[in-house]
Amino acid sequence: MSWEGVEDYDVGQGAKAYLDRIYGASCLETEKVTVLASTILFDEVYYAAIESIDQTTGKQQVYAAICPFHYNPLEADGITFSFNELTEDYDPLECDCPQYILDLLTPTESEYAANWRQRCAARLRAPLDPRLREKVADRAPNRQDPTELRTRH
16 A cells, blocks of 8 residues: 555644544444554554444454554655555554454464464563664653553553
């Protein structure tokens, strides 16, 4: 998927609320979509567990949404908020999804989604890189232990 940009982004509502609305809006009349849980990590990536219920069959699926984003209020072209709307089926590079979101996902038959989930699980088991620890500490000054971000709700 390609990056989308918006000019009328309301910074007051926050990126999480904005992206919850984007992912919670279904394009199909036969589908009910709900954001079960979501978070933003490192001020640049949105992760969510999205429940999709087919209104005709009742089949329920919970999949991961991953959305890198960028906010720049001084952007010359007026596009102040840009984002890349992805799901785990794209096997995105971003794989820092918190465990509590992974725990909500239903089993998948997608090889790409399974690969992404495995990479996320491996990242959660790995020790935090010291360079990343500094980055997390810089962006979360109210936290004593930056590894707490892995379980932030």
